[in-house]
Amino acid sequence: MKKTICANGVRIVHEKMPYTRSVAIGIWVKAGSLDENKAEWGLSHFIEHMLFKGTTNRSAKAIAEQFDRIGGDINAYTSKEMTCFYTTVLDYHAEKAMEILVDMFFHSVFDETEIEKEKSVILDEIASVEDTPDDDVDERLWSVMYPNHPIGRSIGGVKDTLGKFNRKMIDDYMSRLYTPENIVISIAGNYDEKLVDFIESKFGAFSGNAKGIDSISDVQPIFKSGLTTKHKEIEQAHICIGYPGLALNEKRLHDLILLDSIVGGTMSSRLFQEIREEQGLAYSVFSYYSSYTMAGSFVIYGGTSPEQLENMVVTMDRITAQIKSEGVTELELSNAKEQLKATILLGLESTESRMHRNGKNELVLNEHKGIDEVQSIIDSVKITDVNQIAYETFTDKRAISIIAPKSAALPF
Template identity: 70%
Template sequence: MISKYSCGNGVRVIHEKMPYVRSVAIGIWVKAGSAFEKDEEWGLSHFIEHMLFKGTPTRTARMIAEQFDRIGGDINAYTSKELTCYTTTVLDNHAEEAMEILADMFFHSVFDEKEMQREKTVILDEIASVEDTPDDDVDERLWSVMYPEHPIGRSIGGVKATINRFDKDMIRKYMDEHYTPRNIVISVAGNYDDRLIDTIAKHFGTFEKSPIEIEQKESAPVFHGGSTIKRKEIEQAHICLAYPGLPLKDDHLYDLILLDSIVGGTMSSRLFQEIREERGLAYSVYSYYSSYLSTGSFVIYGGTSPEHLEEMVSMMDSIIGELIDKGVSARELTNAKEQLKGSFLLGLESSESRMHRNGNNELIIGEHRTIDEVVALIDNVNINDVNKMAQTIFSCERAVSIISPYDQESESLN
């Protein structure tokens, strides 16, 4: 059962006991991501995430790493468009020690100038690695087409011009504005006892909000059609076709999730079966959806040899057209429902997955549906719901991103 404890300052603690495991997963969830950054802050959320690992007055970066190794724990972090998350998974007898280290990193990082300069180089290398990975790069460029006038359309990592200007004052100001009690959730799942909750309350329940805390208002971005084409000396051509999706709290989100499964989310999907299995046009072809507080996207991706790109896109368009005209079959919908329920239920068997689900639900969605409620939402979707979703999104103008060794100018690719 999920329990919730609210500290006096507004920090929320979400915890779920799993007495049959020996692990404890802990996550510090902060509502601070690239979608909330000003132009001059582009990449700052991600930079702060990196810098919290670089030392405190009592622990160097090496000591932090060694202490987690000594207790047999994993520590990690990530930044997304709407949040930053710092996580660890440890054996249950080391949970309080792990929380002490996380709290020290969170509240007492020194942001040493030399460490900052080194980490800027690391992040620029990380950005370069994305550009060297075409299936990642084509997706990054896609967002700049879909939402060119909104921060959510920008890459999370930032760009060299902004990263090089980051300093300690910018970090402190951004954290004072966003790393505030009401924007923080601590999520715990696993085999813990009340001492861990007391440790969390001791560290996170007393700090006060900054006088410069800002009201986070993420305006709803407007989806744009259009295209971006990048020529690069690579072996394959990569393409993303994007359509407007749905925000996280939309009542029809499960219609879209099931449509995704049928279109390209599984090995039995239409894209996989018709483009890879039947015609051998691509090794990697799939669809996925992304949902955020105020917007979303539905994306079809394929990677193939340049000479097969037009044929592959033609097949994608044929599949989309057939979905608009004829809809999905009852068998496809039944299979998609069972696959989605299986994926959902099996994904909840680890402490890490429970911690992530609960933290995201509390911080971003603001509610916790039971397992039975989620299963019911899936089962209640009918074939008309899915067909209407297909007709709605696929009738919109799409955004296109291509990376290819050839100049791809054909109208059929747009």
Template identity: 75%
Template structure:
């Protein structure tokens, strides 16, 4: 059972007891991501995520790491387009110590200028590593094509020109604007007692937002844009992403799209995997995925192949997409996709950390918690007509393409790519 406690300042504590495990997962979720950044703040959400590990008034970065090692716990964080999450998983009897360290990091980080300069270099290296990883780089470039004028199309890590300007003042101002009680959810799952919830309440219910900081609440709606972006560099493989308009998290057809993704390229029995890898041997890695946010979403097909097979693989991809759009999927494919999705969903909830992540995101973004039975029912209730309809609506001529290929590769003519 998922329980909710709201602190007097508005911070929400979501907790789910799992008495049969020996662990507790704790996450601090903040509704602050790359979508919330101005052009000058591009990458600041991710930068702050890094800086919270660099030291407080009573712990330096090494001490934070050592203390979590001492209690046998893992600590990590990530930034997305819509949120930032700081989380840990520890043995149940170390839960109060873990939340004490997390809250110290959250409230008392120093943002020392020397540490800022060091982390600036680390993050620039991280960005360079993405550019050196073409299957990641091709995806980030695709988003810049799909949403070229909206923050959702920006990379989460930022760019060199903005990162070089970040300082303590910018960090403090951004956090004053977005690290506010109503934007914070504490999610706990595992074997805990009520004293832990009381302890968290005491540590998080005393801070308030800065009244002098005006909140930026109005965000323009992202508009999907067709287009093509190519990049040639000294690599062995060619990589391609084809993106289509997707669905937002609010859309009641989202489970239709999730099942379509499974059939198209989400599993080893999917159309893309079977035809492009198993039958034709064109690629080792080929798949599809969907991304859904509160404002919009996307459906993406990816493949990596040798340069001489790029054109053939793209044609095969678009042939498969075209056949699904014109002829639909089969009843057997839908049944298999439903069972695979239910299995993935249910098996994924067997750990305290997975439950903590599910509950934290649902509370922060959706403000609701569907039961396991409700989610299974939503999957079971999807019909063949539902999936075929969403395929027809998704796979339009409006699409974006991103390609990264060796310098020696002869890319197909641009007009062919966008036909």
């Protein structure tokens, strides 16, 4: 992988994959829901949508048609820490695709009529999350874990804040955060070096906010224990149990990732085998970890019939208590290591996955570990390391989110 730094500080990371016929390109901006004040809640995500709504040179329809014409995929997403606009195209269409992305990024018109229309679209998107209990229960969990920090807020925002968004708010937000030092362009695939020169010519000259306003997210989030419940007339009861996790730059993060695999990250994990295979208490049960620059979480999720909710939670608690007191086995750790290495290696066989890895690493961590180094780190994790992180993770300090019908007997 190579790195080019433009005169204004915009970084371009590019990795040649000559055996492919595609190129993936992403514009990464260090601006997410963590950077919003209360009045801006949802604005990062709103801007992501608005960049597809037309420029001074192209209508929204023209943007879609031109990408279809070159057979390209274009998409975007917003997270708590970043926004990414990306495309994957055949190698000989790379510069054309980049030209359209540049137009969207620098010349979007943010028409007031389109702003009002998009508010309705995003309200429907928020409603779709609320209509999906396994998504909704997770979003509600974050509001319990980090109630006094933007990291605990949903990315989409809420009706009250969305209703007040306007062109000036968008301009002010982008002036504050869409600055050269916050922008990374990531390329992976069979590209020509002229593409890098083209990107540098387009991104290397603009200037941002010279004042360098501190990010709202500089405030350290503090994990809180708590419980939130929501009654809804649905067939299943859904629960998330959240524990404090680790930040992205923590040296012990791979210890936690391996613990996740053993607890509920795979089909051979303890949660899956005990709750689904042996007891038949749930169809869907798993664990996962989330890590951001300053904080993280370790979460256990399960969805089951209302009458089985208590039995499932008792089993979850018994499994985590057993791991905490007795530790994991050498076989479990060995399997988890091989699973993790395979996930990483197999996941990097596409140009898009390489582009995402490089872009995120540059933007958030400003470092790039080679595959061999990552494998070495995984192999070096000892069983005592995983047992220690389990002991520290599974404590009474936890947050709980439940969505269930009124008929369910809640275990808390």
